[in-house]
Amino acid sequence: MNSLQHSYASRREHILLPLADRLETHLKDLFHGFPRIDRIVVRAKSIERFLAKAMxxxxxxxxxxxxxNQIQDQIGARIVTFYRSDVECVRKEIGKYFSYIESKEIVPETEREFGYEGRHFILVVPPDIEDEKTSKDDSIEFFELQIKTLFQHAWSEAEHDLGYKPKCTxxxxxxRRLAFTAAQAWGADWMFDELHRQTTN
Structure with missing residues:
Protein backbone atom coordinates (compact mmCIF):
# COMPACT_ATOMS: atom_id res chain seq x y z
CA MET A 1 0.00 0.00 0.00
CA ASN A 2 2.75 2.48 0.92
CA SER A 3 4.55 1.76 -2.35
CA LEU A 4 1.36 2.27 -4.37
CA GLN A 5 0.53 5.47 -2.48
CA HIS A 6 4.01 6.84 -3.11
CA SER A 7 3.90 5.93 -6.81
CA TYR A 8 0.49 7.49 -7.35
CA ALA A 9 1.32 10.61 -5.33
CA SER A 10 4.38 11.15 -7.53
CA ARG A 11 2.40 10.54 -10.72
CA ARG A 12 -0.36 12.87 -9.55
CA GLU A 13 2.00 15.74 -8.79
CA HIS A 14 4.24 15.47 -11.83
CA ILE A 15 1.93 14.12 -14.52
CA LEU A 16 -1.78 14.18 -13.65
CA LEU A 17 -2.14 17.70 -12.26
CA PRO A 18 -0.37 19.39 -15.22
CA LEU A 19 -2.30 17.18 -17.66
CA ALA A 20 -5.61 18.07 -16.00
CA ASP A 21 -4.84 21.78 -16.41
CA ARG A 22 -4.01 21.32 -20.10
CA LEU A 23 -7.10 19.20 -20.72
CA GLU A 24 -9.39 21.71 -19.00
CA THR A 25 -7.98 24.51 -21.16
CA HIS A 26 -8.39 22.31 -24.25
CA LEU A 27 -12.04 21.52 -23.48
CA LYS A 28 -12.86 25.14 -22.69
CA ASP A 29 -11.33 26.20 -26.00
CA LEU A 30 -13.35 23.57 -27.90
CA PHE A 31 -16.60 24.65 -26.25
CA HIS A 32 -15.99 28.39 -26.27
CA GLY A 33 -19.30 30.02 -27.19
CA PHE A 34 -21.20 26.73 -27.01
CA PRO A 35 -24.69 27.47 -25.64
CA ARG A 36 -25.93 26.54 -22.18
CA ILE A 37 -22.81 25.08 -20.62
CA ASP A 38 -22.57 25.99 -16.96
CA ARG A 39 -19.05 24.77 -16.27
CA ILE A 40 -16.18 22.61 -17.45
CA VAL A 41 -13.82 21.21 -14.84
CA VAL A 42 -11.02 18.67 -14.97
CA ARG A 43 -9.44 17.13 -11.89
CA ALA A 44 -6.80 14.59 -11.03
CA LYS A 45 -8.16 11.83 -8.81
CA SER A 46 -7.25 12.41 -5.17
CA ILE A 47 -4.79 10.05 -3.53
CA GLU A 48 -7.45 8.88 -1.06
CA ARG A 49 -10.00 8.04 -3.78
CA PHE A 50 -7.41 6.35 -5.95
CA LEU A 51 -6.29 4.10 -3.10
CA ALA A 52 -9.89 3.31 -2.14
CA LYS A 53 -10.63 2.27 -5.73
CA ALA A 54 -7.39 0.32 -5.97
CA MET A 55 -8.39 -1.70 -2.90
CA ASN A 69 -2.34 1.14 -15.40
CA GLN A 70 -5.86 -0.28 -15.08
CA ILE A 71 -7.76 2.54 -13.38
CA GLN A 72 -8.91 4.76 -16.24
CA ASP A 73 -10.36 7.72 -14.36
CA GLN A 74 -7.15 9.06 -12.83
CA ILE A 75 -8.09 12.17 -14.80
CA GLY A 76 -11.76 13.09 -14.59
CA ALA A 77 -13.50 15.78 -16.64
CA ARG A 78 -17.03 17.07 -16.18
CA ILE A 79 -19.19 19.20 -18.43
CA VAL A 80 -22.34 20.56 -16.80
CA THR A 81 -25.18 21.68 -19.06
CA PHE A 82 -28.36 23.63 -18.36
CA TYR A 83 -30.88 21.15 -19.76
CA ARG A 84 -31.24 17.42 -20.53
CA SER A 85 -31.44 18.02 -24.27
CA ASP A 86 -28.08 19.82 -24.12
CA VAL A 87 -26.35 16.62 -22.96
CA GLU A 88 -26.78 15.00 -26.37
CA CYS A 89 -25.57 18.16 -28.13
CA VAL A 90 -22.40 18.11 -26.05
CA ARG A 91 -21.94 14.38 -26.67
CA LYS A 92 -22.09 14.88 -30.42
CA GLU A 93 -19.54 17.69 -30.20
CA ILE A 94 -17.22 15.53 -28.11
CA GLY A 95 -17.43 12.84 -30.80
CA LYS A 96 -15.90 15.23 -33.33
CA TYR A 97 -12.67 15.65 -31.37
CA PHE A 98 -12.14 12.57 -29.18
CA SER A 99 -11.89 8.81 -29.65
CA TYR A 100 -14.26 6.73 -27.52
CA ILE A 101 -13.14 3.72 -25.53
CA GLU A 102 -16.38 3.42 -23.56
CA SER A 103 -19.71 5.21 -23.47
CA LYS A 104 -22.58 4.52 -21.09
CA GLU A 105 -25.68 6.17 -19.74
CA ILE A 106 -26.11 5.59 -16.03
CA VAL A 107 -29.70 5.49 -14.79
CA PRO A 108 -31.49 3.79 -11.86
CA GLU A 109 -32.03 0.06 -12.34
CA THR A 110 -35.85 0.19 -12.54
CA GLU A 111 -38.47 2.73 -13.55
CA ARG A 112 -39.64 2.90 -9.93
CA GLU A 113 -36.28 4.12 -8.65
CA PHE A 114 -34.72 7.55 -8.52
CA GLY A 115 -31.03 8.12 -8.01
CA TYR A 116 -27.81 8.88 -9.78
CA GLU A 117 -27.97 9.74 -13.49
CA GLY A 118 -25.32 10.86 -15.94
CA ARG A 119 -23.48 10.12 -19.17
CA HIS A 120 -19.99 8.67 -18.65
CA PHE A 121 -17.27 8.21 -21.24
CA ILE A 122 -13.73 6.87 -21.31
CA LEU A 123 -11.86 8.89 -23.94
CA VAL A 124 -8.36 8.85 -25.39
CA VAL A 125 -6.15 11.73 -24.26
CA PRO A 126 -5.54 13.78 -27.42
CA PRO A 127 -1.88 13.74 -28.53
CA ASP A 128 -1.67 17.53 -28.81
CA ILE A 129 -2.00 18.02 -25.03
CA GLU A 130 0.44 15.28 -24.02
CA ASP A 131 3.76 16.34 -22.53
CA GLU A 132 6.57 15.33 -24.86
CA LYS A 133 8.89 15.01 -21.86
CA THR A 134 6.73 12.28 -20.30
CA SER A 135 7.95 8.78 -21.09
CA LYS A 136 5.58 6.31 -22.72
CA ASP A 137 5.53 4.19 -19.56
CA ASP A 138 4.42 7.17 -17.46
CA SER A 139 1.96 8.69 -19.92
CA ILE A 140 -1.80 8.62 -19.34
CA GLU A 141 -3.74 7.21 -22.27
CA PHE A 142 -7.33 7.70 -21.11
CA PHE A 143 -9.54 9.99 -19.08
CA GLU A 144 -13.13 9.87 -17.89
CA LEU A 145 -15.66 12.46 -19.01
CA GLN A 146 -19.02 12.96 -17.33
CA ILE A 147 -21.77 15.05 -18.92
CA LYS A 148 -24.53 16.08 -16.53
CA THR A 149 -27.26 18.64 -16.17
CA LEU A 150 -27.22 21.20 -13.38
CA PHE A 151 -29.74 19.19 -11.39
CA GLN A 152 -27.91 15.90 -11.90
CA HIS A 153 -24.64 17.52 -10.87
CA ALA A 154 -26.05 19.24 -7.78
CA TRP A 155 -27.85 16.12 -6.57
CA SER A 156 -24.91 13.76 -7.12
CA GLU A 157 -22.49 16.07 -5.30
CA ALA A 158 -24.76 16.36 -2.27
CA GLU A 159 -25.66 12.65 -2.34
CA HIS A 160 -22.00 11.66 -2.47
CA ASP A 161 -21.18 13.90 0.48
CA LEU A 162 -24.08 12.57 2.56
CA GLY A 163 -24.03 8.95 1.50
CA TYR A 164 -20.32 8.21 1.63
CA LYS A 165 -19.18 9.75 4.88
CA PRO A 166 -16.85 7.11 6.35
CA LYS A 167 -18.17 7.40 9.91
CA CYS A 168 -21.84 7.80 9.11
CA THR A 169 -24.34 5.18 7.97
CA ARG A 176 -35.84 7.46 1.73
CA ARG A 177 -35.42 11.21 2.08
CA LEU A 178 -32.41 11.04 -0.23
CA ALA A 179 -34.47 9.11 -2.79
CA PHE A 180 -37.22 11.72 -2.47
CA THR A 181 -34.77 14.52 -3.33
CA ALA A 182 -33.62 12.47 -6.34
CA ALA A 183 -37.21 12.28 -7.56
CA GLN A 184 -37.62 16.04 -7.12
CA ALA A 185 -34.39 16.73 -9.02
CA TRP A 186 -35.47 14.36 -11.80
CA GLY A 187 -38.84 16.11 -12.11
CA ALA A 188 -37.31 19.57 -12.12
CA ASP A 189 -34.81 18.47 -14.76
CA TRP A 190 -37.54 17.30 -17.12
CA MET A 191 -39.74 20.32 -16.43
CA PHE A 192 -37.02 22.87 -17.17
CA ASP A 193 -36.03 20.99 -20.32
CA GLU A 194 -39.64 20.95 -21.53
CA LEU A 195 -40.07 24.64 -20.81
CA HIS A 196 -36.84 25.39 -22.64
CA ARG A 197 -37.98 23.52 -25.75
CA GLN A 198 -41.44 25.10 -25.64
CA THR A 199 -40.02 28.62 -25.47
CA THR A 200 -37.35 28.18 -28.15
CA ASN A 201 -39.24 26.27 -30.87
Missing part, protein backbone atom coordinates in the same frame (compact mmCIF):
# COMPACT_ATOMS: atom_id res chain seq x y z
CA UNK A 56 -11.84 -2.68 -4.22
CA UNK A 57 -12.53 -6.40 -4.27
CA UNK A 58 -14.58 -8.70 -6.49
CA UNK A 59 -15.19 -12.32 -5.59
CA UNK A 60 -12.93 -11.98 -2.54
CA UNK A 61 -9.93 -10.75 -4.51
CA UNK A 62 -8.63 -7.39 -5.62
CA UNK A 63 -10.40 -6.03 -8.69
CA UNK A 64 -7.19 -4.44 -10.02
CA UNK A 65 -3.85 -6.26 -10.05
CA UNK A 66 -2.14 -3.25 -11.69
CA UNK A 67 -4.15 -0.21 -10.56
CA UNK A 68 -1.71 2.39 -11.87
CA UNK A 170 -27.65 6.57 6.77
CA UNK A 171 -30.80 5.21 8.37
CA UNK A 172 -33.64 3.80 6.28
CA UNK A 173 -35.60 7.01 6.79
CA UNK A 174 -32.64 9.13 5.70
CA UNK A 175 -32.14 6.98 2.59
Missing amino acids: KQENSKLKYDDPL LTTEQK
Whole structure:
Protein backbone atom coordinates (compact mmCIF):
# COMPACT_ATOMS: atom_id res chain seq x y z
CA MET A 1 0.00 0.00 0.00
CA ASN A 2 2.75 2.48 0.92
CA SER A 3 4.55 1.76 -2.35
CA LEU A 4 1.36 2.27 -4.37
CA GLN A 5 0.53 5.47 -2.48
CA HIS A 6 4.01 6.84 -3.11
CA SER A 7 3.90 5.93 -6.81
CA TYR A 8 0.49 7.49 -7.35
CA ALA A 9 1.32 10.61 -5.33
CA SER A 10 4.38 11.15 -7.53
CA ARG A 11 2.40 10.54 -10.72
CA ARG A 12 -0.36 12.87 -9.55
CA GLU A 13 2.00 15.74 -8.79
CA HIS A 14 4.24 15.47 -11.83
CA ILE A 15 1.93 14.12 -14.52
CA LEU A 16 -1.78 14.18 -13.65
CA LEU A 17 -2.14 17.70 -12.26
CA PRO A 18 -0.37 19.39 -15.22
CA LEU A 19 -2.30 17.18 -17.66
CA ALA A 20 -5.61 18.07 -16.00
CA ASP A 21 -4.84 21.78 -16.41
CA ARG A 22 -4.01 21.32 -20.10
CA LEU A 23 -7.10 19.20 -20.72
CA GLU A 24 -9.39 21.71 -19.00
CA THR A 25 -7.98 24.51 -21.16
CA HIS A 26 -8.39 22.31 -24.25
CA LEU A 27 -12.04 21.52 -23.48
CA LYS A 28 -12.86 25.14 -22.69
CA ASP A 29 -11.33 26.20 -26.00
CA LEU A 30 -13.35 23.57 -27.90
CA PHE A 31 -16.60 24.65 -26.25
CA HIS A 32 -15.99 28.39 -26.27
CA GLY A 33 -19.30 30.02 -27.19
CA PHE A 34 -21.20 26.73 -27.01
CA PRO A 35 -24.69 27.47 -25.64
CA ARG A 36 -25.93 26.54 -22.18
CA ILE A 37 -22.81 25.08 -20.62
CA ASP A 38 -22.57 25.99 -16.96
CA ARG A 39 -19.05 24.77 -16.27
CA ILE A 40 -16.18 22.61 -17.45
CA VAL A 41 -13.82 21.21 -14.84
CA VAL A 42 -11.02 18.67 -14.97
CA ARG A 43 -9.44 17.13 -11.89
CA ALA A 44 -6.80 14.59 -11.03
CA LYS A 45 -8.16 11.83 -8.81
CA SER A 46 -7.25 12.41 -5.17
CA ILE A 47 -4.79 10.05 -3.53
CA GLU A 48 -7.45 8.88 -1.06
CA ARG A 49 -10.00 8.04 -3.78
CA PHE A 50 -7.41 6.35 -5.95
CA LEU A 51 -6.29 4.10 -3.10
CA ALA A 52 -9.89 3.31 -2.14
CA LYS A 53 -10.63 2.27 -5.73
CA ALA A 54 -7.39 0.32 -5.97
CA MET A 55 -8.39 -1.70 -2.90
CA LYS A 56 -11.84 -2.68 -4.22
CA GLN A 57 -12.53 -6.40 -4.27
CA GLU A 58 -14.58 -8.70 -6.49
CA ASN A 59 -15.19 -12.32 -5.59
CA SER A 60 -12.93 -11.98 -2.54
CA LYS A 61 -9.93 -10.75 -4.51
CA LEU A 62 -8.63 -7.39 -5.62
CA LYS A 63 -10.40 -6.03 -8.69
CA TYR A 64 -7.19 -4.44 -10.02
CA ASP A 65 -3.85 -6.26 -10.05
CA ASP A 66 -2.14 -3.25 -11.69
CA PRO A 67 -4.15 -0.21 -10.56
CA LEU A 68 -1.71 2.39 -11.87
CA ASN A 69 -2.34 1.14 -15.40
CA GLN A 70 -5.86 -0.28 -15.08
CA ILE A 71 -7.76 2.54 -13.38
CA GLN A 72 -8.91 4.76 -16.24
CA ASP A 73 -10.36 7.72 -14.36
CA GLN A 74 -7.15 9.06 -12.83
CA ILE A 75 -8.09 12.17 -14.80
CA GLY A 76 -11.76 13.09 -14.59
CA ALA A 77 -13.50 15.78 -16.64
CA ARG A 78 -17.03 17.07 -16.18
CA ILE A 79 -19.19 19.20 -18.43
CA VAL A 80 -22.34 20.56 -16.80
CA THR A 81 -25.18 21.68 -19.06
CA PHE A 82 -28.36 23.63 -18.36
CA TYR A 83 -30.88 21.15 -19.76
CA ARG A 84 -31.24 17.42 -20.53
CA SER A 85 -31.44 18.02 -24.27
CA ASP A 86 -28.08 19.82 -24.12
CA VAL A 87 -26.35 16.62 -22.96
CA GLU A 88 -26.78 15.00 -26.37
CA CYS A 89 -25.57 18.16 -28.13
CA VAL A 90 -22.40 18.11 -26.05
CA ARG A 91 -21.94 14.38 -26.67
CA LYS A 92 -22.09 14.88 -30.42
CA GLU A 93 -19.54 17.69 -30.20
CA ILE A 94 -17.22 15.53 -28.11
CA GLY A 95 -17.43 12.84 -30.80
CA LYS A 96 -15.90 15.23 -33.33
CA TYR A 97 -12.67 15.65 -31.37
CA PHE A 98 -12.14 12.57 -29.18
CA SER A 99 -11.89 8.81 -29.65
CA TYR A 100 -14.26 6.73 -27.52
CA ILE A 101 -13.14 3.72 -25.53
CA GLU A 102 -16.38 3.42 -23.56
CA SER A 103 -19.71 5.21 -23.47
CA LYS A 104 -22.58 4.52 -21.09
CA GLU A 105 -25.68 6.17 -19.74
CA ILE A 106 -26.11 5.59 -16.03
CA VAL A 107 -29.70 5.49 -14.79
CA PRO A 108 -31.49 3.79 -11.86
CA GLU A 109 -32.03 0.06 -12.34
CA THR A 110 -35.85 0.19 -12.54
CA GLU A 111 -38.47 2.73 -13.55
CA ARG A 112 -39.64 2.90 -9.93
CA GLU A 113 -36.28 4.12 -8.65
CA PHE A 114 -34.72 7.55 -8.52
CA GLY A 115 -31.03 8.12 -8.01
CA TYR A 116 -27.81 8.88 -9.78
CA GLU A 117 -27.97 9.74 -13.49
CA GLY A 118 -25.32 10.86 -15.94
CA ARG A 119 -23.48 10.12 -19.17
CA HIS A 120 -19.99 8.67 -18.65
CA PHE A 121 -17.27 8.21 -21.24
CA ILE A 122 -13.73 6.87 -21.31
CA LEU A 123 -11.86 8.89 -23.94
CA VAL A 124 -8.36 8.85 -25.39
CA VAL A 125 -6.15 11.73 -24.26
CA PRO A 126 -5.54 13.78 -27.42
CA PRO A 127 -1.88 13.74 -28.53
CA ASP A 128 -1.67 17.53 -28.81
CA ILE A 129 -2.00 18.02 -25.03
CA GLU A 130 0.44 15.28 -24.02
CA ASP A 131 3.76 16.34 -22.53
CA GLU A 132 6.57 15.33 -24.86
CA LYS A 133 8.89 15.01 -21.86
CA THR A 134 6.73 12.28 -20.30
CA SER A 135 7.95 8.78 -21.09
CA LYS A 136 5.58 6.31 -22.72
CA ASP A 137 5.53 4.19 -19.56
CA ASP A 138 4.42 7.17 -17.46
CA SER A 139 1.96 8.69 -19.92
CA ILE A 140 -1.80 8.62 -19.34
CA GLU A 141 -3.74 7.21 -22.27
CA PHE A 142 -7.33 7.70 -21.11
CA PHE A 143 -9.54 9.99 -19.08
CA GLU A 144 -13.13 9.87 -17.89
CA LEU A 145 -15.66 12.46 -19.01
CA GLN A 146 -19.02 12.96 -17.33
CA ILE A 147 -21.77 15.05 -18.92
CA LYS A 148 -24.53 16.08 -16.53
CA THR A 149 -27.26 18.64 -16.17
CA LEU A 150 -27.22 21.20 -13.38
CA PHE A 151 -29.74 19.19 -11.39
CA GLN A 152 -27.91 15.90 -11.90
CA HIS A 153 -24.64 17.52 -10.87
CA ALA A 154 -26.05 19.24 -7.78
CA TRP A 155 -27.85 16.12 -6.57
CA SER A 156 -24.91 13.76 -7.12
CA GLU A 157 -22.49 16.07 -5.30
CA ALA A 158 -24.76 16.36 -2.27
CA GLU A 159 -25.66 12.65 -2.34
CA HIS A 160 -22.00 11.66 -2.47
CA ASP A 161 -21.18 13.90 0.48
CA LEU A 162 -24.08 12.57 2.56
CA GLY A 163 -24.03 8.95 1.50
CA TYR A 164 -20.32 8.21 1.63
CA LYS A 165 -19.18 9.75 4.88
CA PRO A 166 -16.85 7.11 6.35
CA LYS A 167 -18.17 7.40 9.91
CA CYS A 168 -21.84 7.80 9.11
CA THR A 169 -24.34 5.18 7.97
CA LEU A 170 -27.65 6.57 6.77
CA THR A 171 -30.80 5.21 8.37
CA THR A 172 -33.64 3.80 6.28
CA GLU A 173 -35.60 7.01 6.79
CA GLN A 174 -32.64 9.13 5.70
CA LYS A 175 -32.14 6.98 2.59
CA ARG A 176 -35.84 7.46 1.73
CA ARG A 177 -35.42 11.21 2.08
CA LEU A 178 -32.41 11.04 -0.23
CA ALA A 179 -34.47 9.11 -2.79
CA PHE A 180 -37.22 11.72 -2.47
CA THR A 181 -34.77 14.52 -3.33
CA ALA A 182 -33.62 12.47 -6.34
CA ALA A 183 -37.21 12.28 -7.56
CA GLN A 184 -37.62 16.04 -7.12
CA ALA A 185 -34.39 16.73 -9.02
CA TRP A 186 -35.47 14.36 -11.80
CA GLY A 187 -38.84 16.11 -12.11
CA ALA A 188 -37.31 19.57 -12.12
CA ASP A 189 -34.81 18.47 -14.76
CA TRP A 190 -37.54 17.30 -17.12
CA MET A 191 -39.74 20.32 -16.43
CA PHE A 192 -37.02 22.87 -17.17
CA ASP A 193 -36.03 20.99 -20.32
CA GLU A 194 -39.64 20.95 -21.53
CA LEU A 195 -40.07 24.64 -20.81
CA HIS A 196 -36.84 25.39 -22.64
CA ARG A 197 -37.98 23.52 -25.75
CA GLN A 198 -41.44 25.10 -25.64
CA THR A 199 -40.02 28.62 -25.47
CA THR A 200 -37.35 28.18 -28.15
CA ASN A 201 -39.24 26.27 -30.87
